Amino acid sequence: MNLRSLPDRKPFLTATLALVTLAALAAAAISAEPRAKDLFGARKLPAVEPAQSFGFYSKGCFTGGVALPMDGPTWEVMRPSRNRRWGHPAMIALIEKLSRDAVADGWPGLLIGDVSQPRGGPMMTGHASHQIGLDADIWLTPMPKRPLTMAQRENMSATLMVDEKTHLVKDALWTPQHTRLLKRAASYPEVERILVNPGIKKKLCDTVTGDRSWLRKIRPFWGHDYHFHMRIGCQPGSPFCKAQETTPDDDGCGKPLAWWFTEEPWRPNKNPDAPKARDLMTMANLPKQCQDVLGAPDAPSLEAVIYHGGGAAAVAVAEPQPTEPAETISSGNAALPAAASAFAPTPSIGIPLPRPRPGN
Numbered sequence: 168m169n170l171r172s173l174p175d176r177k178p179f180l181t182a183t184l185a186l187v188t189l190a191a192l193a194a195a196a197i198s199a200e201p202r203a204k205d206l207f208g209a210r211k212l213p214a215v216e217p218a219q220s221f222g223f224y225s226k227g228c229f230t231g232g233v234a235l236p237m238d239g240p241t242w243e244v245m246r247p248s249r250n251r252r253w254g255h256p257a258m259i260a261l262i263e264k265l266s267r268d269a270v271a272d273g274w275p276g277l278l279i280g281d282v283s284q285p286r287g288g289p290m291m292t293g294h295a296s297h298q299i300g301l302d303a304d305i306w307l308t309p310m311p312k313r314p315l316t317m318a319q320r321e322n323m324s325a326t327l328m329v330d331e332k333t334h335l336v337k338d339a340l341w342t343p344q345h346t347r348l349l350k351r352a353a354s355y356p357e358v359e360r361i362l363v364n365p366g367i368k369k370k371l372c373d374t375v376t377g378d379r380s381w382l383r384k385i386r387p388f389w390g391h392d393y394h395f396h397m398r399i400g401c402q403p404g405s406p407f408c409k410a411q412e413t414t415p416d417d418d419g420c421g422k423p424l425a426w427w428f429t430e431e432p433w434r435p436n437k438n439p440d441a442p443k444a445r446d447l448m449t450m451a452n453l454p455k456q457c458q459d460v461l462g463a464p465d466a467p468s469l470e471a472v473i474y475h476g477g478g479a480a481a482v483a484v485a486e487p488q489p490t491e492p493a494e495t496i497s498s499g500n501a502a503l504p505a506a507a508s509a510f511a512p513t514p515s516i517g518i519p520l521p522r523p524r525p526g527n
């Protein structure tokens with residue numbers, strides 16, 4: 168082919184420019200894709216539908232949320248301005264039950280931290296999980312005798328139970344009542360895991376006598392040094408809820424715990440400014456049903472969706488549906504950037520060799 172037979176260069180350049188512009192526009196459209204955390208964070212009320220969780224604890228949403236009342240005889244909601252006292256009715260009912268049982272056990276009452284946003288989904292701050300209404304943070308500080316004002320609930324600082332250097336529980340602060348509270352929470356069949364700081368797990372491993380079977384549910388994790396995190400399993404009526412792996416059938420006090428007392432888990436993050444999964448997720452990363460959950464009409468009022476122990480809201484769960492959950496969840500999820508690896512609930516343990524515990 169002779170060069171001279173090529174068409175005039177101008178149209179060629181114009182076409183090239185047009186293509187480049189299109190590509191730039193497409194890139195802009197992708198980066199302008201709204202973040203799921205902004206969309207879910209903006210919803211102030213739940214979607215009034217039967218209660219149903221979609222997806223996984225760290226990648227999902229839910230309908231039929233109800234709010235834990237701000238106060239009960241045996242609990243108080245902390246940090247009320249965050250509007251994270253929402254959960255699946257089974258979760259909210261269980262929090263109330265734990266608060267009553269704990270008081271019967273001698274604990275003065277529960278201070279309740281974050282549960283979920285009204286429709287779940289990723290949050291603006293904190294937490295990789297808490298997205299499907301089945302996770303709740305409960306403070307390890309007992310409820311004070313005098314009712315807390317709203318300002319105190321916003322500002323009162325929590326008690327750190329663990330020494331940040333040794334990662335061991337501060338013995339002056341830990342009481343048998345703390346152990347009893349965790350044992351009570353672990354006793355409920357619907358509770359699958361309780362996340363605590365490794366120092367707290369170690370304290371339990373070192374001190375619990377008699378029945379130790381419940382220690383299986385107590386799982387060490389970063390943070391969780393002023394609160395524990397109670398997680399229940401997927402509830403009936405949620406065929407698209409993705410279950411977590413079952414915990415190993417032992418007390419978890421051996422090698423897996425020893426790893427936490429090596430340097431490895433505490434090495435400074437090499438890339439502290441890298442965005443977290445929740446900061447990157449778009450609707451394409453969530454189960455496809457979450458788009459409907461987001462768009463569903465609001466509950467008529469806040470009062471209509473506050474949980475009042477066993478009312479209609481508590482029993483409304485979705486009819487069983489034909490299930491193909493695993494497929495639906497994975498096909499609805501676009502890949503996240505490699506940096507966003509916040510999904511693994513616990514690092515795989517066993518590869519690192521235990522080393523002497525610092526400060527010992």
Ligand SMILES: [Zn+2]
Pocket residue numbers: 294297302303304395396
């Ligand atoms: Zn939590």
